Amino acid sequence: MKKPEKPFAFRGKYLFLTVLLFYAVLFLINSPSALLALQKSWNVLTKILPILAIVIFVTALINYFLQPKKIAKHLGQDSGINGWLWALAAGVISHGPMYAWYSLLEDLRSHGMKDELVVVFFASRAIKVPLLPVMVDYFGLLFTILLSFYMLFGALLQGLCMKLLQVKKD
Amino acid sequence: MKSPAKTPQRPTFLLVLGKSSRSFLAMTPLLLGVMGLVGLFQVLVTPEMLASLFQDNPLLDTLIGTLSGAISAGNPIVSYLIGGELVEQGISLYAVSAFILSWVTLGLIQLPAEIEVFGGRFTLYRNILSLVFTMLIAGATTLTLQLLT
Numbered sequence: 001m002k003k004p005e006k007p008f009a010f011r012g013k014y015l016f017l018t019v020l021l022f023y024a025v026l027f028l029i030n031s032p033s034a035l036l037a038l039q040k041s042w043n044v045l046t047k048i049l050p051i052l053a054i055v056i057f058v059t060a061l062i063n064y065f066l067q068p069k070k071i072a073k074h075l076g077q078d079s080g081i082n083g084w085l086w087a088l089a090a091g092v093i094s095h096g097p098m099y100a101w102y103s104l105l106e107d108l109r110s111h112g113m114k115d116e117l118v119v120v121f122f123a124s125r126a127i128k129v130p131l132l133p134v135m136v137d138y139f140g141l142l143f144t145i146l147l148s149f150y151m152l153f154g155a156l157l158q159g160l161c162m163k164l165l166q167v168k169k170d
Numbered sequence: 171m172k173s174p175a176k177t178p179q180r181p182t183f184l185l186v187l188g189k190s191s192r193s194f195l196a197m198t199p200l201l202l203g204v205m206g207l208v209g210l211f212q213v214l215v216t217p218e219m220l221a222s223l224f225q226d227n228p229l230l231d232t233l234i235g236t237l238s239g240a241i242s243a244g245n246p247i248v249s250y251l252i253g254g255e256l257v258e259q260g261i262s263l264y265a266v267s268a269f270i271l272s273w274v275t276l277g278l279i280q281l282p283a284e285i286e287v288f289g290g291r292f293t294l295y296r297n298i299l300s301l302v303f304t305m306l307i308a309g310a311t312t313l314t315l316q317l318l319t
Contacts, residue, residue, distance in 0.1 A: 008192060010198065011196055011199065012282070012286055015199065015200060015203035015204075015282045016202055016206075019203045019207055022207075023206065026210070033213050038209060040209035040212045041205045041209030042209075044208050056187070060183065060186045060187040060189075060190040060191075063189070064181075097280075098274075098280060099204050099284075102197070102288075103190075105287075118288070118296075119295075119296050119299065122296065122300070123299075125274060126274045128246050128274070138251075139250075139266075142318060143311065146315055147311045150307040150311050162295060162299060
């Protein structure tokens with residue numbers, strides 16, 4: 001049977017209202033800081049918009065070409081080692097802040113993506129490929145190589161720990 | 171004559187794109203709330219405030235580095251700039267590694283959004299794991315670096 005579509009509803013309304021309240025209080029106490037904060041938030045928004053557009057497009061592509069069964073095969077219970085490697089690679093190449101990817105991951109999760117793979121994705125995002133030269137410049141090549149290696153290894157271990165926690169919960 | 175078997179109609183790409191956009195639109199207040207918090211933290215938490223937190227104790231500094239990275243927000247390149255300044259001020263590499271790592275993997279200001287999307291249990295597990303591993307990775311990186319140089 002076809003799943004009934006969820007009715008449209010805005011999410012995070014209370015968070016948004018709380019933040020508005022913070023800004024209102026800051027405007028009363030220190031309006032230059034509030035204006036500066038608002039400007040910085042605007043800068044974040046304008047920087048993140050192209051990334052959000054890409055995420056929407058990628059979500060649509062995945063939903064169009066990959067049926068839920070296929071997604072479950074690549075990232076679900078029977079995905080095996082490939083699922084881990086997909087999550088690791090996707091985390092490394094993903095761009096922008098973590099919250100930009102929430103919608104796509106929520107969608108994949110509803111199609112069967114395992115929680116441990118979501119953890120691997122988030123953990124491996126610590127490696128920012130375009131920023132590696134900057135890291136080398138600030139901290140040296142050896143530091144960058146070591147940190148990147150431990151981050152990848154740590155991402156897999158975190159996924160494994162999540163899997164063990166899930167098993168214990170069940 | 172046998173009638174052909176009915177196959178379910180595949181939705182057009184535009185329809186799927188519209189559906190994805192709609193689910194993203196529903197998240198707008200959540201994302202705007204997080205971005206608003208990012209702006210507030212960038213103004214209210216300065217690099218000088220962060221530098222003053224460190225105590226010259228590797229273990230404690232690693233924890234402080236992790237927590238201060240978790241409450242900070244913004245482009246990761248900013249964490250490298252602050253990290254570079256901290257190293258110049260004599261803060262240990264344990265603390266600085268933990269700081270730049272937790273800047274990306276932990277996020278206090280996005281916690282409400284993460285709980286809303288993934289649920290409380292998942293968010294709790296993920297963040298505890300990330301906190302512990304940030305400290306372990308910072309320790310392992312600095313120790314290995316000291317051994318190799």
